[in-house]
Amino acid sequence: LGKLGGNELNYSSDIDLMFVYKEEGQTSASAYSCTHHEFFNQLAEMTARVLSQKTQEGQLYRVDTRLRPDGDAGPIARSVASYFTYYESRGQLWERQMLIKARPVAADREFGQNFINQLRPFVYPATFFQSPLKEIARMKWRIEEQKQTGDILNIKICPGGIRDIEFIVQALQLLNGGRLADIRCGNTLQSIDKLLRHNLISEQESSLLRQSYIFYRKIEHLLQIEHDRQTHTLSHEDADLERMAHLLEFKNRKSFVESLDDTRRSVRSMYDNFFKNHQTEPADPLTTLFDSEKLETSESHYLKTAGFDMPETAFRTLKNLAFGHFPKMYGNTTREIFLKLSKPLLHSAAGTPNPLHTLVNFERIAAHYPAIEGLYKLLLDDRELLNALIILASYTNNLTNVLCEDPAHIDYLISHLRDWIQLPQSAVLYDGRNLYTFKNLEWLRLALQEEKNALTQKTVFWQLSEIADTTLQCVFKKYFPDEPIALIGLGKLGGLELSYRSDLDVVFVCDDQFNVDDAIACSKKFLNEIAQTTPQGKLYEIDARLRPEGNQAPLVVTLSRYRDYLQTRAMFWEIQALIKARPVAGDRGFAEKVIEMFHSFAYDRPFTSNDAQSIIDMRRRQVGEKIKKPEDAIYDIKFSSGGLLDIEYVVQAYQMKFAQHFPSLKATNTLEALAAMMQENILSEHAATGMASNYHFLRSLEKTSFLAFERKASRLPNDEKQLAFLSKFLKLQSVAHLIDRLNSVKKENEVFFSSLMLELHHE
Known part of the structure; x- marks a missing residue:
């Protein structure tokens, strides 16, 4: 290809190569077996490497294989059928232009020539539906703009330089090669002669093109001989220009420069006349981007201005969206849409919040959808659907994977989007789907x-808690269809306060008459099914260690044994944890008995100053154990002083103190308990609303950390970029604003905790 294909190499030219093999299949030699694709790609890579490797004796040639379909992103060698599929469905005008110079140079030349002959209808179509002149003129304009060719001493790409000559010749070949086989030629000088022979250019034009081309190529040869590198630019130094004038047999530097200027002006004048109706204004960078093999300055600036901080990655992603990935490549219609x-x-x-992250995730979704043309059409017509996909793509990869793993999930989104947006559900509805699909689509x-x-x-x-409830109930019923056993939720599950990726805290309690060994065996199967990792992911992390004696005790506890444990051996924090207890699955009537028993221990006993001190001591111990570094005190939102546990422990302490007389306080949900305390005048409006607001903010940070980074931990990232990302997700002005708000909330929570717990301690 290029100058090698046209028999026009300079002394220091790259050689442009493309590798083609006959057909796909399998090849084997002794014990080794591989596909034709693997074999010929390895062979091509080895050939290019040997030709271009640097040794003590120098380098044979610089090899460039980027003119192949998909450039660096595509395989270095393809079968004949693969080339035809590409050019028929996605071939662009510049590739027709490039293939004019195609010539077999090694291996089976007869096969190579047959391949080139078969490409003739693509390179030289009988009819162009649109004249290629406008597109060629636009390409030339882009070369001049993006290469900043104001330097007229670059004789290759300056206005009136070698490229102008080549573009004139190749445009005439493309326009007329479909009917005139004789002008199908890769060599520029021979092509000029053929164009003259067929009266496609005049004698004067032929002479200008020929003489100018020879003049420029002589300069190129001399430059590259002198510098031993690929260069097309004359020096600005008078001495260098004087030497070049002497080598070209000009009288002096002045006459050489005058001749160069005259040549450049004459060629440019012919170029302008030829393309006079197709001169182009600066094109939209987004339009030109899809014609580029590499990112140019104007396109990079466009993407950066649009918020894509890594324009090269954005460029590759957009190209993938337009053209597809090998071997799944998109056709011209898809690209145009x-x-x-x-x-x-x-x-x-x-x-x-992060446009590049969103774009990359959107491309992942599109790449997994089989009917991509239909999807693009739908998104073009339905901006609400486009915005919905963009919102989901802006979240963590984990959520995007839901749409990638099964095209039916995108179809489900399309068919349910109106209902989701216009009529938000007040309850979670399970329709019998696969539980993994149900949970993921509900998320x-x-x-x-x-x-x-x-x-x-x-x-x-x-609703996240309801989704977990539904999932647990479906699986629990498989193992305990009609037995007197209950699955009790504790912690965030019990409080209907689950976030994405929260662990599920549960205990199994059964009737005294139930066979405990059977119950334990089935409970283990239940836990395994919930927590096992499958190709579809994992339903939930589930934890049953809050049962009496923790991991040291049987998995299932009878009601009487649980009562005995709470009466005789339970620690205060275990009694406190019962505040969150809520029936989740199993025998409903029996579960109510369990909750009634739990409440009797949590609420019916007197709450003493020692109990208040136990909570204060536990918080101090947690802070000491969990907060080891200064940054932990800032970024930990659960265990640090002023974190979530300060609010939760205050609320639970006041529930244990007053719920016996105010039953409305027996709420498993923290915010509902705070509202009840304000309603009953147990807490002031300032304290109740302040803690509710702070709790809401800290839980927002926790939830958004998962949506943004898949962080399950209660510690925020301390990386500046991630914090900026988080700030944008929360619609805060800056990282400084986020940290200021976080510090303010924590300080206020510290005051609430110390003052309110002190009141209980002194009562």
């Missing part, structure tokens, strides 16, 4: 509805 879609897509992605629904401001955070936590 995406070109129209790309502007609203980028505009929508630019409004997300998508909640993430989307919350972003659309259709659901409050409290409702999101409640």
Whole structure:
């Protein structure tokens, strides 16, 4: 290809190569077996490496294989059928132009020539539906703009230089080669003669092109001989120009420069006349981007301005969206539809916290959808659907994977989007789907509805808990269809306060008459099914260690044994944990008996100053054990002083103190308990609303950390970029604003904890 294909090499030219083999298949030699694709790609890579490797004796040639389909992103060698499929479905004008110079140079030349002959209809179509002149003129304009060719001493790409000559010749070949086989030629000088012979250019034009081309190529040869490198630019130094004038047999530097200027002006004048109706204004960088093999300056600036901080990655992602991945490549129609879609897509992605992350995730979704052309059409016509996909793509990869793992999930989103956005569900509805699919799609629904401001955070936590309840109930029923056993939720599950990826704290309690050994065996199977890792992921992390004696005790506890443990051996924190107890699955009537027994221990006993001191001591111990570094005190939102546990422990202490006289305080949900305390005048409005607001903020940080980074831990990242990302997700002005707000909330929580616990301690 290129100058090698046209028999026009300079002394220091790269050689442009493309490798082709006959067909796909299998090859074997002794014990080794591989596909034709593997064999010929290894052979091509080895050939290119040997030709271009540097040794003590120098280098044979610099090899460039980027003119192949998909450039560096595509395989270095393809079968004949693969080339035809590519050029028929996605071939561009510049590739027709490039293939004019194609010539077999090694291996089976007869096969190579047959391959080139078969490409003739693509290179030289009988009819162009649109004249290629405008596109060629636009390509030349882009070369001049992006290469900043104001330097007229670059004789290759300056206005009126070698490229102008080649573009004139190749444009005439493309326009007329379909009917005139004689002008199908890769050598520029021979092509000029053939164009003259067929009266496609005049004698004067032929003479100008020929003489100018020879003049420029002589300069190139001399430059490359002198510098022993590929260069096309004359020096500005007078002495260097004087030496070049002498080598070219000019009288002096002045006459050489005058001749060079005259040549450049004459060629440019012919170029302008030839393309006079097709001169182009600066094109939209987004449009030109899809014609580029590599990212140019104007396109990089465009992407950076749009918020894509790594424009090279954004460029590759957009190219993948337009062209597909080998071997799943998209056709011209798909590419044209995406070109129209790309502007609203980028505009929508630019409004997300991390536009590049969003774009990459969107491409992953698109790549897994089989009917990509139909999807692009739908997104082009339905901006609400496009915005919904962009919202979901802006979240963690874990949520995006839900749409990638099964195209039916995208179809489900498309068919249910209106209901999701216009009529938010007040309850979780299970329709018998696979539980993994059910949970994952419900998570998508909640993430989307919350972003659309259709659901409050409290409702999101409640519905996440309902999703977990439904999942647990379905699996529990398999192992305990009608037995007197209950699965009791504790912690965030019990409080209907689950976030994404919260662990599920549970205990198994059965009737005294039930066979405990059988119950334990079935409970182990139940836990394994919930927590096992499958190709579809894991349902939940589930923890049964809050049972009496923890891991040291049987998995299932009878009601009487549980009562005996709570009466005789339970520690205070274990009694405190019962406040969150809620029936989740199993025999409902029996579960109510369990909850009644739990409440009797949590609420019916007197709450003393020693109990208040136990909670204070436990918080001090947690802070000491968990907060080891200064940054932990800032970024830990659960265990640090002023963290979530300060609010939860105050609320639970006041529940244990007053619920015996105020039954409305027997709420498993922290915010509901705070509202009840304010209603009963147990807490002031300032304290109740202040703690509720702070609790909401800290839980928002916890939830958003998962949606943004898949962080399960209660510690925020301390990386500046991730904090900036988090700030944008929370719609805060800056990282400084986030940290200031966090510090303010924690200080206020410290005051609430110390003052309110002190009141209980002194009563």
